[in-house]
Amino acid sequence: MAYVFIWSFAILLFPLLLFCLEVVVGCFRYAIARRATESLRIVPALDQTLKGVVLVPAHNEHSVIGATLESLLSACSQNMRIIVIADNCSDDTAVIARQYHCEVIERTHAQDRGKGFALAFGLEHCRADNPDVVMVVDADCTVNANALSDLMRCADHYQTIVQGAYTLVAPEHAKPATRISAFAVFIKNIIRPLGLAKLGGSVPITGSGFAIAGTLIDHIDLASGEIVEDMKLGLDLALLGQKVEFVLPAKITSVLPTDNQTSQVQRARWEHGHIGMITKYVPKLLLFSLKELRWASLITALDLCILPFIVLLTLSAGLSIILGSAMYLIGWSVFVYWIVGLNIMLLVALIVANALRGSDRLQLKDVYALSEYALNKIGLYRALTSGKRSRWHKTQRELPAQPPKKK
Template identity: 35%
Template sequence: MIWTLLLIVPALLLALPGLALLLQVLGARRLARAAAAAPAQPTTWADGPAVDGTVAVLIPAHDEAAGIERTLRQVRAQLRPGDRLLVVADNCSDDTAAIARAAGAEVTERVDRERRGKGWALDHGRNVLRDEARQAPDRAPAWLVILDADCTLQPGCLPRLVRRCAQLGLPVQARYLLHAPDERLKSRVSAFAVRLKNRVRPLGMQALGLPCGLYGSGMALPFALAAQAPLASGHIAEDMQLGLHLAQQGLAPQFCDEAVVDSVLAANAEGAGTQRTRWEHGHLSLLLREGPGMLWRAATAGRWRALGMIADLLIPPLVLTLALQLAGLAALGLLTLAGAPAWIAGLAAVGVAGWVIAVLLARQWFAADLLGWRDLAYAPLYIAGKLPLYLRFLSGRRSGWIRTRRD
């Protein structure tokens, strides 16, 4: 009896991620269908409810001379007169600062070879805006939007994003998608994984009445909140860390599917490897180092919606979750042969089935343009190819920031 009770806990832990993913996919489908049937959201500031106060767009940029002009042109086209566009040229060795100034942006340059990374650049830019606001209150922005230097804004992105932020008075995350740079199967599978993580899952959380995380670009915050937020971080998953911190303060981010920000995955092998390693190792680092404490503090403070969001973000990455589920199922299967109740292994098997069904439904409803059914036959090879990345986390995890090579 005691052994049975002890085995229920790991069986539940193995089952819950797959079932949670399935619930998110079903919820996302419901909201996506409702949105498709509803009238289109306004794409300009004049077509919707007015937003009081100016907007400041903050863009951290490290050696982004090749593409930042296009991004700045798109941002300026969606700003109102009086809104601000600030670029932080962070430890640049190219013409990023000069190009940004020529494109009409305000520019602040930062040089600090020790404290490198996006979090430090955001902190520097936020401090510039905050210090100016203290000296000249009429220049204080009401809303802060954070964008990457290589992103593309879809029509109406900024008005929709800032309106949602103003309506809720909370941080808001846009739909931030990374597209495949080519037609290779590995690229398309990576783009599918990002779509599942950055759109389907947060949309499913919204359907459940729960907040979402922050994904690095397309983030809007009330400036009064941003002025106090802990942005100075060298963590390689600084966006996820910030979202979790805000959730613990009762200010969990909300999702805005109507505001769309796009970018492209790294095309070369080195850049793609750096990108995946940064995301996965950063996620696992937060999960192991800060996850249990965050869950405990949210539970003891009675912040149940934040608790759901923290629990979701602390589920291991998709492929690692499946690998752990399969390993756990195999172990429970062996214990069943040794006399343990078969229903315990069956509980873990339900989690695996939930994961598989959720992925198949997500492909059908949200990614049919990326993957055909025959492509899924190569999924085991993709999964096997990612396992060394997790083994490297155990032997020597990536902790310092390294820019993704995109050329």
């Protein structure tokens, strides 16, 4: 029986400990970056001779594609071209994109549907031009003024894939659950990658705002039916000994859906896909790290084992109470101290991370909704354990159609 407690303690300890380390280190680096953004700009100025391509996969995005292209055109520098991939569109996405004088390619396929297939189509289209860097920005995102140049120069400098700071923000007057979701994304896409990169791991590709060095194009496979195709790409690179680097100054932003059903479907897609990646890639990464003696692959595998934010908090709270009580009763007080100390460190780290968000930070009234938010997760994981996996489909937008502004 004692061994059961020891192993349970280890299973609880290591994911929580790594999560805490990532958040603490990430908060420290984020605080430094807010004071002096240039401290993280360790790459020389952009070489104006480099050729860059921005791929924008789009499926029925007529209501948002205009704002995206406006921000991309404002951020474009010399020798950058924008290619919109109108994938299985039944609306006027392609028409609007052409009115912005962007290159548009259209793709239709009854079976091979999804972002991965669209990106593979776009890569094949631009391959003949031998671009130095290929960047990917989703059709519902906006980028800051220097995002594309930051991504381009870092991808060329490191000769790998780099991920920008991709955030999902809650719209004005959003419900507490939506604001909690935005905070969870901030931890997952900004704070943890900053910490993971400092710890020596390969950061995850988070969906939009990443760049691929041209030398890697022939070594990657994007045409897959995986529901988290971006995460799969980063893990495939880790198995090749490549690290995905993080570029904080390159900011890419999208708005979370406010419809509850849409949000649940989107979360189910992400989290079911994450669980699938754990079972598929963790054994491979562990074996690769032992065989090649690569710390980056080991820490990446351990990071992948960290469950989604709210699930991790819920499980840690439940297991802490159960294990702490049991160990106290059998006289193993030292383990109780470890559990209590770890949870205190976790709570303090999350409070600091929330404070760093400034005006977007969670309020006390939002925290009250955590229990309801956690309960909503039960349905997601019940579907997972019953064998029902989420499939790719388009996230519904509630934004009104935008009249295009010709450039």
